[in-house]
Amino acid sequence: MVTTVTSLGRSGLHDWVLQRLSAVIMLAYVVYLGYFFATTPEITFAAWQGLFASTFMKVFSFLTLLSVVMHAWIGLWIVSTDYMPKVSIRVAFQAIVIVICLSLLVWGIQILWSL
Amino acid sequence: MKFKIYRYNPETDKKPYMQEFDIDIAEGSDKMLLDVLVDLKEQDPTLSFRRSCREGVCGSDGLNINGKNGLACITAVSSLKSPVVIRPLPGLPVIRDLVVDMAQFYKQYEKIKPYLIADTETPAKERLQSPEDREKLDGLYECILCACCSTACPSFWWNPDKFVGPSGLLQAYRFLVDSRDTHTEERLADLDDAYSVFRCRGIMNCVDVCPKGLNPTKAIGHIRSMLLKSGV
Numbered sequence A: 001m002v003t004t005v006t007s008l009g010r011s012g013l014h015d016w017v018l019q020r021l022s023a024v025i026m027l028a029y030v031v032y033l034g035y036f037f038a039t040t041p042e043i044t045f046a047a048w049q050g051l052f053a054s055t056f057m058k059v060f061s062f063l064t065l066l067s068v069v070m071h072a073w074i075g076l077w078i079v080s081t082d083y084m085p086k087v088s089i090r091v092a093f094q095a096i097v098i099v100i101c102l103s104l105l106v107w108g109i110q111i112l113w114s115l
Numbered sequence B: 001m002k003f004k005i006y007r008y009n010p011e012t013d014k015k016p017y018m019q020e021f022d023i024d025i026a027e028g029s030d031k032m033l034l035d036v037l038v039d040l041k042e043q044d045p046t047l048s049f050r051r052s053c054r055e056g057v058c059g060s061d062g063l064n065i066n067g068k069n070g071l072a073c074i075t076a077v078s079s080l081k082s083p084v085v086i087r088p089l090p091g092l093p094v095i096r097d098l099v100v101d102m103a104q105f106y107k108q109y110e111k112i113k114p115y116l117i118a119d120t121e122t123p124a125k126e127r128l129q130s131p132e133d134r135e136k137l138d139g140l141y142e143c144i145l146c147a148c149c150s151t152a153c154p155s156f157w158w159n160p161d162k163f164v165g166p167s168g169l170l171q172a173y174r175f176l177v178d179s180r181d182t183h184t185e186e187r188l189a190d191l192d193d194a195y196s197v198f199r200c201r202g203i204m205n206c207v208d209v210c211p212k213g214l215n216p217t218k219a220i221g222h223i224r225s226m227l228l229k230s231g232v
Protein backbone atom coordinates (compact mmCIF):
# COMPACT_ATOMS: atom_id res chain seq x y z
CA MET A 1 0.00 0.00 0.00
CA VAL A 2 1.42 3.34 -1.08
CA THR A 3 0.23 6.32 0.96
CA THR A 4 -0.33 9.69 -0.65
CA VAL A 5 -1.40 12.95 0.93
CA THR A 6 -2.08 15.06 -2.11
CA SER A 7 -4.37 12.71 -4.04
CA LEU A 8 -8.03 13.71 -4.08
CA GLY A 9 -9.72 10.48 -3.03
CA ARG A 10 -8.97 8.21 -0.12
CA SER A 11 -8.03 5.30 -2.35
CA GLY A 12 -6.88 4.54 -5.85
CA LEU A 13 -10.32 3.18 -6.63
CA HIS A 14 -11.95 6.35 -5.33
CA ASP A 15 -9.93 8.55 -7.72
CA TRP A 16 -10.49 6.15 -10.57
CA VAL A 17 -14.28 6.15 -10.12
CA LEU A 18 -14.45 9.92 -9.63
CA GLN A 19 -12.46 10.43 -12.81
CA ARG A 20 -14.91 8.36 -14.84
CA LEU A 21 -18.05 9.74 -13.17
CA SER A 22 -16.93 13.34 -13.72
CA ALA A 23 -16.22 12.53 -17.37
CA VAL A 24 -19.79 11.27 -17.81
CA ILE A 25 -21.26 14.38 -16.17
CA MET A 26 -19.18 16.68 -18.39
CA LEU A 27 -20.22 14.77 -21.48
CA ALA A 28 -23.89 14.96 -20.49
CA TYR A 29 -23.57 18.70 -19.99
CA VAL A 30 -21.97 19.23 -23.37
CA VAL A 31 -24.69 17.17 -25.04
CA TYR A 32 -27.38 19.10 -23.19
CA LEU A 33 -25.92 22.46 -24.19
CA GLY A 34 -25.51 21.22 -27.76
CA TYR A 35 -29.18 20.31 -27.76
CA PHE A 36 -30.06 23.78 -26.51
CA PHE A 37 -28.03 25.48 -29.24
CA ALA A 38 -29.45 23.20 -31.92
CA THR A 39 -33.08 23.68 -30.95
CA THR A 40 -33.06 27.38 -30.11
CA PRO A 41 -33.67 29.33 -33.31
CA GLU A 42 -32.09 32.51 -32.04
CA ILE A 43 -29.79 32.73 -29.06
CA THR A 44 -30.90 35.93 -27.42
CA PHE A 45 -29.97 37.25 -24.03
CA ALA A 46 -33.44 36.31 -22.80
CA ALA A 47 -33.16 32.75 -24.06
CA TRP A 48 -29.73 32.36 -22.49
CA GLN A 49 -30.88 33.83 -19.20
CA GLY A 50 -34.02 31.70 -19.28
CA LEU A 51 -31.91 28.58 -19.67
CA PHE A 52 -29.99 29.34 -16.51
CA ALA A 53 -33.00 30.54 -14.52
CA SER A 54 -34.15 27.08 -13.51
CA THR A 55 -32.72 25.46 -10.41
CA PHE A 56 -32.10 22.33 -12.43
CA MET A 57 -29.74 24.14 -14.80
CA LYS A 58 -27.98 25.82 -11.91
CA VAL A 59 -27.40 22.55 -10.12
CA PHE A 60 -26.42 20.80 -13.36
CA SER A 61 -23.96 23.56 -14.21
CA PHE A 62 -22.54 23.49 -10.73
CA LEU A 63 -22.13 19.71 -10.86
CA THR A 64 -20.34 20.07 -14.16
CA LEU A 65 -18.07 22.73 -12.78
CA LEU A 66 -17.31 20.47 -9.82
CA SER A 67 -16.57 17.66 -12.28
CA VAL A 68 -14.21 19.85 -14.31
CA VAL A 69 -12.31 20.81 -11.18
CA MET A 70 -12.10 17.25 -9.82
CA HIS A 71 -11.21 15.80 -13.20
CA ALA A 72 -8.51 18.39 -13.72
CA TRP A 73 -7.05 17.86 -10.27
CA ILE A 74 -6.96 14.05 -10.49
CA GLY A 75 -5.53 14.14 -14.00
CA LEU A 76 -2.92 16.81 -13.38
CA TRP A 77 -1.96 15.23 -10.07
CA ILE A 78 -1.20 12.02 -11.95
CA VAL A 79 0.76 13.89 -14.62
CA SER A 80 2.77 15.76 -11.98
CA THR A 81 3.60 12.60 -10.03
CA ASP A 82 4.71 10.91 -13.26
CA TYR A 83 6.73 13.66 -14.89
CA MET A 84 7.90 15.96 -12.10
CA PRO A 85 10.34 13.96 -10.03
CA LYS A 86 11.68 17.10 -8.36
CA VAL A 87 9.55 17.67 -5.27
CA SER A 88 9.88 21.44 -5.27
CA ILE A 89 8.65 21.74 -8.86
CA ARG A 90 5.90 19.21 -8.24
CA VAL A 91 4.60 20.99 -5.15
CA ALA A 92 4.69 24.39 -6.87
CA PHE A 93 2.78 23.00 -9.83
CA GLN A 94 0.20 21.32 -7.60
CA ALA A 95 -0.27 24.51 -5.61
CA ILE A 96 -0.94 26.51 -8.77
CA VAL A 97 -3.46 23.94 -9.96
CA ILE A 98 -5.24 23.98 -6.59
CA VAL A 99 -5.48 27.78 -6.61
CA ILE A 100 -6.88 27.79 -10.16
CA CYS A 101 -9.38 25.01 -9.38
CA LEU A 102 -10.68 26.64 -6.21
CA SER A 103 -10.89 30.05 -7.88
CA LEU A 104 -12.89 28.58 -10.74
CA LEU A 105 -15.24 26.95 -8.27
CA VAL A 106 -15.89 30.12 -6.27
CA TRP A 107 -16.19 32.22 -9.41
CA GLY A 108 -18.65 29.71 -10.92
CA ILE A 109 -20.85 29.78 -7.84
CA GLN A 110 -20.89 33.58 -7.93
CA ILE A 111 -21.95 33.61 -11.57
CA LEU A 112 -24.57 30.88 -11.28
CA TRP A 113 -26.31 32.34 -8.26
CA SER A 114 -25.58 35.93 -9.30
CA LEU A 115 -23.97 36.73 -6.00
CA MET B 1 25.51 -8.97 -40.04
CA LYS B 2 26.12 -5.85 -37.94
CA PHE B 3 25.57 -5.72 -34.18
CA LYS B 4 25.67 -2.62 -32.03
CA ILE B 5 25.95 -3.48 -28.39
CA TYR B 6 25.65 -1.26 -25.36
CA ARG B 7 28.82 -1.36 -23.29
CA TYR B 8 29.41 0.14 -19.90
CA ASN B 9 31.86 -0.78 -17.21
CA PRO B 10 31.41 1.70 -14.36
CA GLU B 11 34.93 1.00 -13.12
CA THR B 12 36.71 2.02 -16.31
CA ASP B 13 34.22 3.88 -18.52
CA LYS B 14 33.09 7.44 -17.92
CA LYS B 15 30.07 6.97 -20.15
CA PRO B 16 28.23 4.08 -21.80
CA TYR B 17 29.04 3.59 -25.49
CA MET B 18 27.89 1.37 -28.35
CA GLN B 19 30.37 -1.20 -29.63
CA GLU B 20 30.04 -2.49 -33.18
CA PHE B 21 30.60 -6.06 -34.19
CA ASP B 22 30.47 -7.62 -37.62
CA ILE B 23 29.61 -11.28 -37.75
CA ASP B 24 29.14 -13.67 -40.64
CA ILE B 25 25.89 -15.49 -40.33
CA ALA B 26 25.04 -18.08 -42.94
CA GLU B 27 21.89 -17.56 -44.99
CA GLY B 28 18.99 -19.47 -43.46
CA SER B 29 20.84 -20.00 -40.20
CA ASP B 30 18.62 -20.81 -37.23
CA LYS B 31 20.91 -19.13 -34.73
CA MET B 32 19.36 -17.42 -31.79
CA LEU B 33 20.56 -14.03 -30.63
CA LEU B 34 21.96 -15.59 -27.46
CA ASP B 35 24.22 -17.84 -29.56
CA VAL B 36 25.60 -14.75 -31.25
CA LEU B 37 26.25 -13.10 -27.89
CA VAL B 38 28.08 -16.21 -26.73
CA ASP B 39 30.22 -16.10 -29.91
CA LEU B 40 30.94 -12.43 -29.33
CA LYS B 41 32.00 -13.13 -25.79
CA GLU B 42 34.64 -15.43 -27.22
CA GLN B 43 35.95 -12.52 -29.29
CA ASP B 44 35.75 -10.12 -26.36
CA PRO B 45 35.56 -11.87 -22.98
CA THR B 46 34.70 -8.63 -21.18
CA LEU B 47 31.23 -8.52 -22.73
CA SER B 48 28.76 -9.20 -19.90
CA PHE B 49 25.21 -10.50 -20.04
CA ARG B 50 23.03 -12.91 -18.11
CA ARG B 51 21.80 -16.22 -19.36
CA SER B 52 21.08 -19.64 -18.02
CA CYS B 53 18.55 -22.01 -19.56
CA ARG B 54 18.98 -20.84 -23.21
CA GLU B 55 15.40 -21.96 -23.95
CA GLY B 56 13.05 -19.27 -22.68
CA VAL B 57 12.38 -20.78 -19.28
CA CYS B 58 14.57 -19.04 -16.73
CA GLY B 59 13.92 -15.44 -17.72
CA SER B 60 17.47 -14.21 -17.20
CA ASP B 61 18.36 -12.87 -20.66
CA GLY B 62 15.74 -10.19 -21.13
CA LEU B 63 17.25 -7.50 -23.37
CA ASN B 64 16.17 -4.55 -25.44
CA ILE B 65 16.60 -5.81 -28.99
CA ASN B 66 16.14 -3.31 -31.81
CA GLY B 67 14.03 -1.25 -29.44
CA LYS B 68 11.80 -4.05 -28.22
CA ASN B 69 12.24 -6.09 -25.06
CA GLY B 70 12.59 -9.84 -25.49
CA LEU B 71 14.60 -12.91 -24.55
CA ALA B 72 17.81 -13.30 -26.52
CA CYS B 73 17.63 -17.10 -26.36
CA ILE B 74 14.34 -17.38 -28.23
CA THR B 75 14.85 -14.50 -30.65
CA ALA B 76 15.97 -15.87 -34.01
CA VAL B 77 18.68 -13.73 -35.60
CA SER B 78 16.97 -14.23 -38.95
CA SER B 79 13.96 -12.31 -37.61
CA LEU B 80 16.06 -9.21 -36.90
CA LYS B 81 16.97 -6.27 -39.11
CA SER B 82 20.64 -5.37 -39.43
CA PRO B 83 22.17 -3.51 -37.64
CA VAL B 84 20.88 -5.24 -34.53
CA VAL B 85 20.96 -2.76 -31.66
CA ILE B 86 21.17 -4.45 -28.28
CA ARG B 87 20.71 -2.55 -25.06
CA PRO B 88 19.99 -3.55 -21.46
CA LEU B 89 16.35 -3.58 -20.29
CA PRO B 90 15.28 0.08 -20.06
CA GLY B 91 14.56 1.87 -16.82
CA LEU B 92 16.67 -0.23 -14.48
CA PRO B 93 20.15 0.73 -13.22
CA VAL B 94 22.93 -0.83 -15.30
CA ILE B 95 25.46 -2.87 -13.35
CA ARG B 96 27.65 -3.59 -16.36
CA ASP B 97 27.04 -3.88 -20.12
CA LEU B 98 23.75 -5.76 -20.54
CA VAL B 99 23.38 -6.70 -16.88
CA VAL B 100 20.82 -4.63 -14.95
CA ASP B 101 20.00 -4.37 -11.28
CA MET B 102 16.63 -6.08 -10.86
CA ALA B 103 16.20 -5.23 -7.15
CA GLN B 104 13.35 -2.79 -7.72
CA PHE B 105 11.54 -5.29 -9.90
CA TYR B 106 11.84 -8.04 -7.29
CA LYS B 107 10.79 -5.68 -4.52
CA GLN B 108 7.49 -5.10 -6.29
CA TYR B 109 7.10 -8.84 -6.74
CA GLU B 110 7.72 -9.40 -3.05
CA LYS B 111 5.16 -6.74 -2.17
CA ILE B 112 2.27 -8.69 -3.64
CA LYS B 113 3.06 -11.72 -1.43
CA PRO B 114 3.64 -14.24 -4.21
CA TYR B 115 2.71 -17.32 -2.21
CA LEU B 116 -0.46 -19.04 -1.11
CA ILE B 117 -1.94 -17.79 2.16
CA ALA B 118 -4.62 -20.08 3.51
CA ASP B 119 -6.19 -19.97 6.96
CA THR B 120 -7.89 -23.30 6.41
CA GLU B 121 -6.55 -26.36 8.14
CA THR B 122 -3.52 -27.89 6.47
CA PRO B 123 -4.67 -31.07 4.75
CA ALA B 124 -2.71 -34.32 5.10
CA LYS B 125 -1.73 -34.41 1.44
CA GLU B 126 -2.51 -31.38 -0.67
CA ARG B 127 -5.03 -28.60 -1.15
CA LEU B 128 -7.41 -29.72 -3.83
CA GLN B 129 -8.85 -27.58 -6.56
CA SER B 130 -11.55 -28.33 -9.12
CA PRO B 131 -10.35 -28.46 -12.73
CA GLU B 132 -12.42 -25.29 -13.38
CA ASP B 133 -10.70 -23.41 -10.57
CA ARG B 134 -7.33 -24.65 -11.73
CA GLU B 135 -8.08 -23.37 -15.21
CA LYS B 136 -8.35 -19.83 -13.86
CA LEU B 137 -4.61 -19.85 -13.21
CA ASP B 138 -3.77 -20.49 -16.85
CA GLY B 139 -2.12 -17.51 -18.50
CA LEU B 140 -0.90 -16.34 -15.09
CA TYR B 141 1.32 -18.98 -13.54
CA GLU B 142 3.53 -19.22 -16.65
CA CYS B 143 5.25 -15.91 -15.93
CA ILE B 144 9.04 -16.38 -15.71
CA LEU B 145 9.77 -12.97 -14.16
CA CYS B 146 11.96 -11.88 -17.05
CA ALA B 147 10.94 -8.23 -16.49
CA CYS B 148 10.52 -7.60 -20.22
CA CYS B 149 7.03 -6.24 -19.54
CA SER B 150 7.65 -4.04 -16.51
CA THR B 151 10.72 -2.44 -18.10
CA ALA B 152 8.66 -1.65 -21.22
CA CYS B 153 5.99 0.09 -19.16
CA PRO B 154 6.23 3.90 -18.93
CA SER B 155 4.33 3.92 -15.64
CA PHE B 156 6.97 1.60 -14.20
CA TRP B 157 9.75 3.85 -15.52
CA TRP B 158 8.31 6.89 -13.74
CA ASN B 159 7.33 5.19 -10.49
CA PRO B 160 9.23 1.91 -10.09
CA ASP B 161 9.07 2.25 -6.31
CA LYS B 162 5.29 2.72 -6.16
CA PHE B 163 3.66 1.12 -9.19
CA VAL B 164 3.74 -2.67 -8.90
CA GLY B 165 4.13 -3.05 -12.66
CA PRO B 166 2.61 -5.55 -15.08
CA SER B 167 4.63 -8.56 -13.97
CA GLY B 168 3.88 -8.11 -10.27
CA LEU B 169 0.22 -7.41 -10.98
CA LEU B 170 -0.11 -10.52 -13.13
CA GLN B 171 1.20 -12.48 -10.16
CA ALA B 172 -1.04 -10.56 -7.76
CA TYR B 173 -4.05 -11.65 -9.79
CA ARG B 174 -2.74 -15.21 -9.92
CA PHE B 175 -3.14 -15.38 -6.11
CA LEU B 176 -6.33 -13.31 -6.03
CA VAL B 177 -8.17 -15.83 -8.20
CA ASP B 178 -6.66 -18.90 -6.58
CA SER B 179 -9.58 -20.76 -4.97
CA ARG B 180 -7.28 -22.05 -2.22
CA ASP B 181 -6.12 -18.62 -1.07
CA THR B 182 -8.18 -17.14 1.77
CA HIS B 183 -6.60 -13.67 1.92
CA THR B 184 -8.33 -12.11 -1.08
CA GLU B 185 -9.69 -9.17 0.96
CA GLU B 186 -6.32 -8.31 2.51
CA ARG B 187 -4.58 -8.62 -0.84
CA LEU B 188 -7.08 -6.24 -2.43
CA ALA B 189 -6.78 -3.76 0.44
CA ASP B 190 -3.00 -3.70 -0.07
CA LEU B 191 -3.43 -2.74 -3.71
CA ASP B 192 -6.06 -0.04 -3.33
CA ASP B 193 -3.97 3.10 -3.46
CA ALA B 194 -3.35 5.66 -6.20
CA TYR B 195 -0.21 3.91 -7.49
CA SER B 196 0.01 0.13 -7.04
CA VAL B 197 -2.64 -0.81 -9.62
CA PHE B 198 -4.15 2.44 -10.82
CA ARG B 199 -0.99 3.78 -12.44
CA CYS B 200 -1.64 1.34 -15.26
CA ARG B 201 -2.80 3.45 -18.19
CA GLY B 202 -3.62 0.53 -20.43
CA ILE B 203 -0.92 1.24 -23.00
CA MET B 204 -0.40 -2.52 -23.40
CA ASN B 205 3.36 -2.33 -24.00
CA CYS B 206 3.50 -5.23 -21.56
CA VAL B 207 1.28 -7.43 -23.70
CA ASP B 208 3.24 -6.48 -26.79
CA VAL B 209 6.57 -7.70 -25.43
CA CYS B 210 5.79 -10.67 -23.15
CA PRO B 211 7.86 -13.55 -24.55
CA LYS B 212 5.48 -16.04 -22.96
CA GLY B 213 2.44 -14.50 -24.66
CA LEU B 214 0.81 -13.49 -21.38
CA ASN B 215 -1.59 -10.60 -20.95
CA PRO B 216 -0.87 -8.47 -17.86
CA THR B 217 -3.30 -5.73 -18.98
CA LYS B 218 -6.18 -8.19 -18.82
CA ALA B 219 -5.14 -9.35 -15.35
CA ILE B 220 -4.93 -5.71 -14.23
CA GLY B 221 -8.46 -5.17 -15.55
CA HIS B 222 -9.65 -8.12 -13.46
CA ILE B 223 -7.98 -6.70 -10.35
CA ARG B 224 -9.71 -3.39 -11.00
CA SER B 225 -13.11 -5.05 -11.24
CA MET B 226 -12.42 -7.01 -8.05
CA LEU B 227 -11.54 -3.75 -6.30
CA LEU B 228 -14.67 -2.14 -7.71
CA LYS B 229 -16.87 -5.01 -6.55
CA SER B 230 -15.42 -5.02 -3.06
CA GLY B 231 -15.46 -1.21 -2.89
CA VAL B 232 -19.09 -0.41 -3.69
Ligand code: SF4
Pocket (backbone or CB within 6 Å): B152, B153, B154, B155, B156, B165, B166, B199, B200, B201, B202, B203, B204, B205, B206, B207, B216, B217, B220
Ligand atom coordinates in the same frame (compact mmCIF):
# COMPACT_ATOMS: atom_id res chain seq x y z
S1 SF4 C 1 -0.98 -1.83 -19.93
FE1 SF4 C 1 -0.53 -0.99 -17.92
S2 SF4 C 1 1.01 -2.33 -17.07
FE2 SF4 C 1 0.94 -2.74 -19.28
S3 SF4 C 1 2.54 -1.44 -20.16
FE3 SF4 C 1 0.64 -0.31 -20.18
S4 SF4 C 1 0.56 0.92 -18.30
FE4 SF4 C 1 2.11 -0.68 -18.08
Ligand code: SF4
Pocket (backbone or CB within 6 Å): B142, B143, B144, B145, B146, B147, B148, B149, B150, B166, B167, B170, B209, B210, B211, B212, B213, B214, B216
Ligand atom coordinates in the same frame (compact mmCIF):
# COMPACT_ATOMS: atom_id res chain seq x y z
S1 SF4 D 1 4.48 -11.32 -17.74
FE1 SF4 D 1 5.71 -12.02 -19.47
S2 SF4 D 1 7.13 -10.33 -19.85
FE2 SF4 D 1 6.31 -10.02 -17.83
S3 SF4 D 1 7.80 -10.95 -16.45
FE3 SF4 D 1 6.21 -12.47 -16.88
S4 SF4 D 1 6.97 -13.64 -18.61
FE4 SF4 D 1 8.20 -11.78 -18.50
Ligand code: FES
Pocket (backbone or CB within 6 Å): B050, B051, B052, B053, B054, B055, B056, B057, B058, B059, B060, B061, B062, B071, B072, B073, B074
Ligand atom coordinates in the same frame (compact mmCIF):
# COMPACT_ATOMS: atom_id res chain seq x y z
S1 FES E 1 18.46 -17.95 -21.07
FE1 FES E 1 16.76 -18.56 -19.86
S2 FES E 1 15.16 -17.41 -20.72
FE2 FES E 1 16.79 -17.00 -22.07
